Amino acid sequence: MMSPSERRIRRRGALLLDLVRSGSDPTETAVAAQRAPAAPGQPAVEAAVAELGRLRRLRRLRVAPAARAEQSRPGAVISLDHYRSERRLAPGNPLLDATHPAARLLVVGDAMLDRYWFGDVHRISPEAPVPVVRVVRQDERLGGAANVARNAAALGAKVALVSVIGGDEGGARLQSLLGDAGIDSGLHVDATLATTVKLRVIGRQQQLIRIDFESQPTPSVLRAKMQDFELRLAACDAVILSDYGKGGLTHIGEMIRAARRAGKLVLVDPKGDRYDDYAGATIVTPNRAELREVVGRWSSEEELTEKAQALRARLGLEALLLTRSEEGMTLYLEGRRIHQPAVAREVFDVSGAGDTVIASLAVARVAGLDWGEAIRVANLAAGIVVGKLGTAVVSREELAAVL
Numbered sequence: 001m002m003s004p005s006e007r008r009i010r011r012r013g014a015l016l017l018d019l020v021r022s023g024s025d026p027t028e029t030a031v032a033a034q035r036a037p038a039a040p041g042q043p044a045v046e047a048a049v050a051e052l053g054r055l056r057r058l059r060r061l062r063v064a065p066a067a068r069a070e071q072s073r074p075g076a077v078i079s080l081d082h083y084r085s086e087r088r089l090a091p092g093n094p095l096l097d098a099t100h101p102a103a104r105l106l107v108v109g110d111a112m113l114d115r116y117w118f119g120d121v122h123r124i125s126p127e128a129p130v131p132v133v134r135v136v137r138q139d140e141r142l143g144g145a146a147n148v149a150r151n152a153a154a155l156g157a158k159v160a161l162v163s164v165i166g167g168d169e170g171g172a173r174l175q176s177l178l179g180d181a182g183i184d185s186g187l188h189v190d191a192t193l194a195t196t197v198k199l200r201v202i203g204r205q206q207q208l209i210r211i212d213f214e215s216q217p218t219p220s221v222l223r224a225k226m227q228d229f230e231l232r233l234a235a236c237d238a239v240i241l242s243d244y245g246k247g248g249l250t251h252i253g254e255m256i257r258a259a260r261r262a263g264k265l266v267l268v269d270p271k272g273d274r275y276d277d278y279a280g281a282t283i284v285t286p287n288r289a290e291l292r293e294v295v296g297r298w299s300s301e302e303e304l305t306e307k308a309q310a311l312r313a314r315l316g317l318e319a320l321l322l323t324r325s326e327e328g329m330t331l332y333l334e335g336r337r338i339h340q341p342a343v344a345r346e347v348f349d350v351s352g353a354g355d356t357v358i359a360s361l362a363v364a365r366v367a368g369l370d371w372g373e374a375i376r377v378a379n380l381a382a383g384i385v386v387g388k389l390g391t392a393v394v395s396r397e398e399l400a401a402v403l
Contacts, residue, residue: 103157103366105359106232108225109145109242109249109269111163111187112196112214113174114351114391116141121203133203139390142177143198145242147352147391148269149183151359151381152240154393157366160184160236162229164217164248170195186228190221196246205389216247226251230258237366238265240358241281245271256280265365269358275315283319285358291322308332319371323357323382331375338372343383343402352391353382360394377403 119133142150149161161178165171165187174195178185196214200207225248233239239259243249252268257280259266266281273293278284286294295307304322312320312332320332328341360381364374380402381394 103152103363104235104237105149105152105157105159105240105362105366106162106229106236106238107145107149107152107159107240107242108162108229108255109148109240110196110244110246111142111146111161111165111174111248112144112198112244112246113170113177114141114143114147115139115197115199116202116390117199118202131203131208133201133208135201140173140177141391142174142181143352143391144196144244144246144355145240145248146174146178146183147355147393148240148242148359149178150181151352151356151385151393152363153181153183154395155360155363155381155399156396157359157363158184160186160232162186162188162225162232164188164190164193164221164225166193166195166215167191168195170197170213186225186232188221188225188228190217193217193221196244200390202389214246219250222248222250226254229255233259233262233264236264238267238362240362241266241268242355242358243269243271253277253279265362267358267362269354275311278317279315281315281317283321283361284315284317285321285323285354285361287323287354288325305332305337308337321357321361321375321378323354329357329375329379329382331371333371338375340375340379343380353386355391356381356385356394360399 116139117133117135118137118139119135121131121133123132124130125132141147145163146161149159153159159182161183163186165174167189171187171189175185175187178187192215194213194215197212199211199213201209201211239255241249241252241255243252249255256266256268256278260280260282266283268278268281268284270278270284270286270290275284275294291308291311292298295311298304298307308320308322308330309332313334318333321329322332323329324342326342328339328343330340331338357378361374361378364377365371369377377399381399384394384398384402385392
């Protein structure tokens with residue numbers, strides 16, 4: 001005789017299989033089945049279907065044009081048509097002019113390999129109420145700091161990447177993909193390190209699980225990387241420091257000071273709560289969760305502005321850019337703020353969106369755009385990339401179409 005827990009698993013598995021066969025998304029149906037009542041029969045099915053509809057409504061971000069960026073309400077997503085009616089960049093702007101000298105960017109940080117296994121889902125495992133994925137295709141992409149470099153290169157920049165990899169198959173693939181993207185890679189090999197790899201399993205265009213492989217680099221390799229950074233500094237216009245918390249930016253304070261002494265723009269994509277390490281940078285680009293970890297919660301826009309400006313002033317930053325997902329992004333400068341509402345028809349995948357933001361922001365600033373124009377470019381680029389699956393890039397042509 002089956003135990004009560006075994007019967008619940010059997011019923012939920014059967015319910016999930018019925019929903020998958022009906023064409024429903026496997027990830028959403030798994031959640032819906034877990035939340036549905038355990039009682040057998042039609043009530044459970046109806047409850048799961050209702051839960052499925054609720055999850056889908058939460059995942060979709062509807063478009064609602066607004067008259068002005070500053071009047072956007074939280075949760076609104078502004079259509080691209082609204083932006084096409086706004087002021088465009090002047091014809092011949094160097095950001096879009098392929099004949100203009102390319103921006104020279106030095107990207108430093110935690111490079112990683114993003115792997116994707118795509119498959120079909122037709123049944124539920126008899127071992128647990130989870131989908132069984134039959135893998136039919138595999139893909140590999142640059143991730144982390146390497147994805148920042150790839151995004152900048154896609155916008156026409158000349159990019160050098162300094163990072164640490166392991167002496168393993170993942171590191172070799174990372175090196176190969178960087179070469180394919182035309183990126184000058186200064187990858188320092190640490191024989192004791194496992195190259196950071198993120199493996200995502202995708203069924204019916206939805207991520208079912210992510211598996212991470214990673215370890216920390218040794219101090220001697222990090223010191224060699226710092227020396228390489230100093231040698232490459234003179235040949236760049238701006239430095240992007242992409243911190244994913246994997247240990248590759250142990251000397252970030254030294255890097256910021258060296259770059260600022262050399263008169264370079266320094267853009268930092270932060271991680272964790274040690275923001276004093278970023279003091280003296282030109283700009284830091286946290287998302288809401290990252291900023292909340294440092295300054296605490298806020299209950300109003302006024303309180304948020306006060307906290308963001310206090311952090312910007314304490315760290316000696318020229319600017320602080322807060323990326324706010326469906327609320328767009330807000331730039332804090334001395335004495336003022338600039339807000340851009342989100343731009344997306346429908347969010348498909350937010351993986352690597354922060355990489356696109358900081359890369360496009362750097363390219364725009366080096367091209368001579370002011371802060372207001374630069375964050376508009378970054379916002380539009382982010383709106384394009386979240387409509388793509390996985391870590392992806394925005395081309396110069398795609399960006400020109402919406403500017």
